[in-house]
Amino acid sequence: xxxxxxxxxxxxxxxxxxxxxxxxxxxxxxxxxxxxxxxxxxxxxxxxxxxxxxxxxxxxxxxxxxxxxxxxxxxxxxxxxxxxxxxxxxxxxxxx
Amino acid sequence: xxxxxxxxxxxxxxxxxxxxxxxxxxxxxxxxxxxxxxxxxxxxxxxxxxxxxxxxxxxxxxxxxxxxxxxxxxxxxxxxxxxxxxxxxxxxxxxxxxxxxxxxxxxxxxxxxxxxxxxxxxxxxxxxxxxxxxxxxxxxxxxxxxxxxxxxxxxxxxxxxxxxxxxxxxxxxxxxxxxxxxxxxxxxxxxxxxxxxxxxxxxxxxxxxxxxxxxxxxxxxxxxxxxxxxxxxxxxxxxxxxxxxxxxxxxxxxxxxxxxxxxxxxxxxxxxxxxxxxxxxxxxxxxxxxxxxxxxxxxxxxxxxxxxxxxxxxxxxxxxxxxxxxxxxxxxxxxxxxxxxxxxxxxxxxxxxxxxxxxxxxxxxxxxxxxxxxxxxxxxxxxxxxxxxxxxxxxxxxxxxxxxxxxxxxxxxxxxxxxxxxxxxxxxxxxxxxxxxxxxxxxxxxxxxxxxxxxxxxxxxxxxxxxxxxxxxxxxxxxxxxxxxxxxxxxxx
Ligand SMILES: [Zn+2]
Numbered sequence: 001x002x003x004x005x006x007x008x009x010x011x012x013x014x015x016x017x018x019x020x021x022x023x024x025x026x027x028x029x030x031x032x033x034x035x036x037x038x039x040x041x042x043x044x045x046x047x048x049x050x051x052x053x054x055x056x057x058x059x060x061x062x063x064x065x066x067x068x069x070x071x072x073x074x075x076x077x078x079x080x081x082x083x084x085x086x087x088x089x090x091x092x093x094x095x096x
Numbered sequence: 097x098x099x100x101x102x103x104x105x106x107x108x109x110x111x112x113x114x115x116x117x118x119x120x121x122x123x124x125x126x127x128x129x130x131x132x133x134x135x136x137x138x139x140x141x142x143x144x145x146x147x148x149x150x151x152x153x154x155x156x157x158x159x160x161x162x163x164x165x166x167x168x169x170x171x172x173x174x175x176x177x178x179x180x181x182x183x184x185x186x187x188x189x190x191x192x193x194x195x196x197x198x199x200x201x202x203x204x205x206x207x208x209x210x211x212x213x214x215x216x217x218x219x220x221x222x223x224x225x226x227x228x229x230x231x232x233x234x235x236x237x238x239x240x241x242x243x244x245x246x247x248x249x250x251x252x253x254x255x256x257x258x259x260x261x262x263x264x265x266x267x268x269x270x271x272x273x274x275x276x277x278x279x280x281x282x283x284x285x286x287x288x289x290x291x292x293x294x295x296x297x298x299x300x301x302x303x304x305x306x307x308x309x310x311x312x313x314x315x316x317x318x319x320x321x322x323x324x325x326x327x328x329x330x331x332x333x334x335x336x337x338x339x340x341x342x343x344x345x346x347x348x349x350x351x352x353x354x355x356x357x358x359x360x361x362x363x364x365x366x367x368x369x370x371x372x373x374x375x376x377x378x379x380x381x382x383x384x385x386x387x388x389x390x391x392x393x394x395x396x397x398x399x400x401x402x403x404x405x406x407x408x409x410x411x412x413x414x415x416x417x418x419x420x421x422x423x424x425x426x427x428x429x430x431x432x433x434x435x436x437x438x439x440x441x442x443x444x445x446x447x448x449x450x451x452x453x454x455x456x457x458x459x460x461x462x463x464x465x466x467x468x469x470x471x472x473x474x475x476x477x478x479x480x481x482x483x484x485x486x487x488x489x490x491x492x493x494x495x496x497x498x499x500x501x502x503x504x505x506x507x508x509x510x511x512x513x514x515x516x517x518x519x520x521x522x523x524x525x526x527x528x529x530x531x532x533x534x535x536x537x538x539x540x541x542x543x544x545x546x547x548x549x550x551x552x553x554x555x556x557x558x559x560x561x562x563x564x565x566x567x568x569x570x571x572x573x574x575x576x577x578x579x580x581x582x583x584x585x586x587x588x589x
Contacts (some may be wrong), residue, residue, distance in 0.1 A: 002327075013185075052180050052384035052390070052454075053180075053389060053390060057390075058392040059390075059391060059392055059393070060155065060156060060388075061155065061157070062155040062157060063158055064122050064123050064124050064160070065124065065499060066124050066129050066130075066131055067128070067129025067130070069143045070132070070141055070143050070144070072137070074256075075139050078149070083238065083251055086139065086236065086251035086253050087251065088249055088251055088252075089250050089381050091237070091250055
């Protein structure tokens, strides 16, 4: 059973500009993934809880103990640009 | 305004829900060992984890989980036996990862309540959920105008990125700005008592968004919901809600449709302005955070935390009334914060009469703190100062005018009240010999009032006593001065 997906919407959310050819290709590929999930949903019985994590572990925590941070210089080494000791980045773009 | 108020009462009902964000006062951040500290130089408390460098893994801070469970327990929530973190994806540069780790459909605490008191009536506000997330960095908008819309670039300080942040979401159970104010005040006091946050709204460690809508009374359906952001004081919340209530009221009366939108509170102008319409709402594409294991708090751990809960403000208010004889109003003021309650109890322990101590705290002391923009903890005045003051006043060693002077001086210098009383000569002069000279002078300098008193005008005595007080610099015992004046003037003179 093919599953439809709004590729343009997904592309907009990911800030991707896709050509029409790309849109068509991703529509097919993403559709296949959703179709697979749909198949799984069909065989999953009600007594099977949804899995968010494949490994059955919980409560992996750390004590509230300080660890060294990076030096300011090291931290800023990955900044595209710097001003006033801060990361200078493109202005905030509101979603259209 | 009065007309609108009447219409408001009869035609529409206000429905308010609050979403409050609380920065936890842990030593380190939520998912890494960087310091959780306010006011450090930009980008000094950052590491590969909180900067979102590839290949790094977050590990939750146990203390932050503990604090969140305590908040949930204090608010009567159920602690979820299984909860997980989600990624909230968005294109804002305040998170270097392009997503924020938060909780979505499986929060840590669900379904509690907080009781508030307004005008002597208790009102229960439901708590939908309490969840844990990470705070974002701080953005300075640079370029053309400095405003978000016109900014050409953004400057990011990531010291705050990754600080543990708890969100407390209330049910839409409040019906007035007064109730919302009482809720935020009570929540703040509760968090402060728990010792889980600095709750400094001016520093952003407690922040609040309000959802407000109007509907016809009796209607179960909610009206168009407006979200107000940028409320960084209890006063802002109160003013913004009053403004918004009025704005929506007028629009509905004119038959203008309201749109679901986010509005920003402008503290300077005292208005809300249009932010973002809901039709452009972000699609955050939440999905389970694969790098973090689920939280499944052991029931025994939860009970241990429950046993550690301190006395909460509501219980404290009751105790101050029942055991220390404060009025409901006094108890409300003194028990409103853990800081004030501690100071008050220490003053009482030091021997002060509870009611007198409460009066001085909520009167002169509160005024001094307001004038100097100080917190009680940071002030030089101590519970011992206040206890001494109350005692000297009670023993009539000083007058209440003298006590005011002594408190102000102790507040300013931290000197003991005894020392201040001596240094400033505030000891009440009660012996007739010392007062006698001053009384003679006052009689001499005020022949007309003296004459009036002799002719039977009793009220003038107060004026003459005032003159004696003035001459003595507040040191005269007014009762003794009045007696001496009466004695002296009823004689032959
Ligand atoms: Zn870090």
